[in-house]
Amino acid sequence: xxxxxxxxxxxxxxxxxxxxxxxxxxxxxxxxxxxxxxxxxxxxxxxxxxxxxxxxxxxxxxxxxxxxxxxxxxxxxxxxxxxxxxxxxxxxxxxxxxxxxxxxxxxxxxxxxxxxx
Amino acid sequence: xxxxxxxxxxxxxxxxxxxxxxxxxxxxxxxxxxxxxxxxxxxxxxxxxxxxxxxxxxxxxxxxxxxxxxxxxxxxxxxxxxxxxxxxxxxxxxxxxxxxxxxxxxxxxxxxxxxx
Numbered sequence: 001x002x003x004x005x006x007x008x009x010x011x012x013x014x015x016x017x018x019x020x021x022x023x024x025x026x027x028x029x030x031x032x033x034x035x036x037x038x039x040x041x042x043x044x045x046x047x048x049x050x051x052x053x054x055x056x057x058x059x060x061x062x063x064x065x066x067x068x069x070x071x072x073x074x075x076x077x078x079x080x081x082x083x084x085x086x087x088x089x090x091x092x093x094x095x096x097x098x099x100x101x102x103x104x105x106x107x108x109x110x111x112x113x114x115x116x117x
Numbered sequence: 118x119x120x121x122x123x124x125x126x127x128x129x130x131x132x133x134x135x136x137x138x139x140x141x142x143x144x145x146x147x148x149x150x151x152x153x154x155x156x157x158x159x160x161x162x163x164x165x166x167x168x169x170x171x172x173x174x175x176x177x178x179x180x181x182x183x184x185x186x187x188x189x190x191x192x193x194x195x196x197x198x199x200x201x202x203x204x205x206x207x208x209x210x211x212x213x214x215x216x217x218x219x220x221x222x223x224x225x226x227x228x229x230x231x232x233x
Contacts, residue, residue, distance in 0.1 A: 002177060002207060005232055013200060014211040018180045020232045021138050025181040028212025067183075069214045101189055101215035112183065112212045 008055060017052045024056050024115045028069070034106040038070070038078035041108050046086045049113060058117050060086070063093035066113040073099040079109055124171045133168045139180070140172035140233040150222040154191040157224045158198035169231055176202070178232040179209035185226045189215040195225055 008017040018025045029048045031041030046060075053059050068083075070076055076097060087093075093113065102110050125132035134141045145164050147157035169175050184199075186192055192213060203209075209229065218226050 002232075005178060005180070005207070007207065010206075010208050012205045012208065013196065013203065014182075014208045016210065018210045020180055023139075025210045025230070027181075027210035028183075028214070067212075069212070098216075100185075103189065103192075103213065110212060110214065112181075112210075114181075 006056075008052065017056065019056055019117065022117045023064070024053065024058055024117055026052055026113050026115070028110045028112040030103065030107050030110045034104065034108075038072075038075040038108045039082045042079045042082035042111075043086070045109065045111050046082060049111065053115055056117055058115050060115075061088040061091040062116040063087075063091065064114045064116055065094040066096075066111060068095065068097040069100040069102060069110045069112075070097060071100070071102050071108050073097075075108060122172075124168065133172045135172050135233045138233055140169065140174055140231045142168050142172075142229050142231070144185070144226045144228040146219060146223050146226045150220065150224075154186070154194035154224045155198050158195045158227075159202075161225060161227050162198060162202045165227065165229060172231070172233050174231050174233045176231075177204040177207040179203075179207065180230045180232060182209045182211045182227060182229045184211065184213040185216050185218060185228075186213060187215065187218050187224050189213075191224060 006019040007015040029045045031044035122135040123131040132143045147160040
């Protein structure tokens, strides 16, 4: 059952990534070092996304959509600095950025994305 | 063109839309808004079960979920209901964020996708 679905690093609550029908659904990623600033946290998240996509044989050039949650919209530019340095300029995904409070007070950004395998 | 099936459609939106083997559910909230976070989450998850059934699927085929909570301090109560409900062998990719919802007493809203 469910052989058409591959779950990466599932625990009892969530999977870090789920693959179905050629599409990869990534869990919301947060930075590993929450003492880092907005740019540093975003860079950490984008590295994690690279690593997850690589495990499924995909990469950032195949991103379809992304939702970026930022804890303080005034810091959006710092997120965007890291994003622009990272994203494949010829293959950017559909993206939205919204202000939302995140898992802890020092979590400044969380990114949830979908990619083609 | 591949077909699109819509369920519980109003003039404003559909509660579930199925296309190309994927079911997209609308953001689901509880009707009993005097219930606390755990109770509201349980009601939401029950509604999601029903919508998934309409779409010909079930929670073991969840792909992703975004959980919006009105107060992150209540996240553990949401998670209690979530853990009791989710198929431990088949958890979706998930994110939980705090945001303001449709009414002041709406504590949680969940939006999921599932393989149909």
